Amino acid sequence: MKILDWYIIKKFLGTYVFAIALILAITIMFDINEKLDAFLKAPLKATVFDYFLNFLPYFANQFSPLFTFIAVIFFTSKLADNSEIIAMLSTGMSYRRLLRPYMVSATVIAIVTYILSAYIIPPANVERIEYTNTYVKNKRVDYGTNIQLQVAKGEIAYMSRYDNTSKTGYKFSLESFEDKKLVSRLTAQTIRWDTLHRWTVRDYMIRDFDGQREKIRRGARLDTVIPIEPRDFLISKNDHETMTSPALREYISRQKERGVANIKSFEIENHKRYAMTAAAFILTVIGMSLSSRKIKGGMGVNIGIGLVLSFSYILFMTVTSTFAVSGYTSPMVAMWIPNILYSIIAIYLYYKVSHQ
Numbered sequence: 271m272k273i274l275d276w277y278i279i280k281k282f283l284g285t286y287v288f289a290i291a292l293i294l295a296i297t298i299m300f301d302i303n304e305k306l307d308a309f310l311k312a313p314l315k316a317t318v319f320d321y322f323l324n325f326l327p328y329f330a331n332q333f334s335p336l337f338t339f340i341a342v343i344f345f346t347s348k349l350a351d352n353s354e355i356i357a358m359l360s361t362g363m364s365y366r367r368l369l370r371p372y373m374v375s376a377t378v379i380a381i382v383t384y385i386l387s388a389y390i391i392p393p394a395n396v397e398r399i400e401y402t403n404t405y406v407k408n409k410r411v412d413y414g415t416n417i418q419l420q421v422a423k424g425e426i427a428y429m430s431r432y433d434n435t436s437k438t439g440y441k442f443s444l445e446s447f448e449d450k451k452l453v454s455r456l457t458a459q460t461i462r463w464d465t466l467h468r469w470t471v472r473d474y475m476i477r478d479f480d481g482q483r484e485k486i487r488r489g490a491r492l493d494t495v496i497p498i499e500p501r502d503f504l505i506s507k508n509d510h511e512t513m514t515s516p517a518l519r520e521y522i523s524r525q526k527e528r529g530v531a532n533i534k535s536f537e538i539e540n541h542k543r544y545a546m547t548a549a550a551f552i553l554t555v556i557g558m559s560l561s562s563r564k565i566k567g568g569m570g571v572n573i574g575i576g577l578v579l580s581f582s583y584i585l586f587m588t589v590t591s592t593f594a595v596s597g598y599t600s601p602m603v604a605m606w607i608p609n610i611l612y613s614i615i616a617i618y619l620y621y622k623v624s625h626q
Contacts, residue, residue, distance in 0.1 A: 274358065278371035281349070286341035286379065290330050293337065297329055298322070305406055312405040324391075324398035328511075331386045335549040336580045338379055342372070342557030343576030350564050365624035369558060376554040384547040388515035395511045410434075411506045420528040421498045424448060429461070434500050437463040442471060444496065454478050458492075469496045505532050510539040537601035538591050545587070545605040552612050553580065559619035583608055 302309060309317050330337070349355050358368060403410050412434040421427045421444070430441035442461040446454040458471035471492045478485040501509065502525065513521060518540050525533045560575055586608045594604035 275371040275374070279375050281345045282341060282372065282375040283378065285345040286337055286375075289337045289340050289344070293333070294326055294330060298326075301325070308402075308405040312401070316401060316405075320397045321401045324394035327386060328391050328395060328398065331383060331391055331546075333584070334379065334383045335546060335553050335583060338376070338550050339553040339557050339576055339580040339583075340573075342554050343561050343573055346558055346561040347573065350562055353564075355562050356564075365562075365620070368562070369555070369620075372554050372558050373551065376550045380547045380550040383550060384543065387543045387546065392512050392514045392517075395508070399508050399512065409507050411504045414504050417503045419498070419503055419530055421496055423527075427496065427498060432500065432504070434504055437500070439463075452479055463500055464493075467495050467497050467499065469494055502528070502530070507535075510536040515540065515543060534595050534601060538594050538605060541602045541605040542587075542591070545609055548609050549583070549612075552609060552616050553583065555616040555620055556612065559616070559623045562623060583612060586611070 312321075346355070355368070359365075399409075414432045414434075415430065417427075417429040417432055417439075419427060424447045426445045426447070428443045428445075429439040432439040439461045440459070442456075442458045444456040445452060455477045456471070456474060457477075458474035460472045462470045462472075464470060471494060472490060474489055474492050476487040478487075510518065513536075518536060522533055522536050522540060525536070556579065557576060560579075587605070590599075590604040590607045591601075593599045594601040599607075
């Protein structure tokens, strides 16, 4: 790493941080205007610490590719406009060598983006979403009917209705099978969730089957362990944003084993975190290739082209995610289609500018 490399890295990361700060300042103003009634009735401490301190990193990370692209376009166009890049290339430096500090900066952004999205922002989203559910608009799913899922291999649970407010399910049954034969069936009028996997059934009856024989046990109350939680069958709109990546992968695997179909948003979120990380490198190459040459119209044209491309990337990713939700393609393919397409664009633009 030479002085020139550190110069470009400082320019890149400095412009990136400045772009984030500028956009977040504008976002705060619009958000306050939109949710003013909620902010007035909510405690100031909750608004500042539970909402804004968690909302700002969430928003910044969601649009990290946009900020990366704008930063590259802006400061590279300025370098080109001041003939600094011409001076670099006139010393015999190749475009490949010039790209090195850009990719180092992109690596820093990619690592920070992934750590934030995978480990730091999800726990913060729990508080942010709880705030919006309490003071803005409640989007929690607190009720469910005709709930049926596989809780373990050979065990099927059913509830006629579940109320998450009281943590109580009604007309519960748990059937156990061995070699496709029913060996036990527990039924209860109510079942109440206590803590992790701990449930209490009331007015229960257990029927054990042994060939033609049947053994019946009854009781008023029974504490038992059933490997399910309310969040396994009460899925709210933003639940996928509240899980760290390890927890998200474990949840997806467990839900697939249980035959739960409503997990597309969780799979999309899982692949999106990796795709957004890779986007830092792709958009950096595109931005550097577009703005490293002087063109008529100056910096404004480059910035305009950069904004169009960056917004089209985000729009394209949003569109392809709907393909996965609709079942037209898998979540992994849907999230990586934009990266594949823009990688082709990046290779073409870099080849073109490096051979001029």
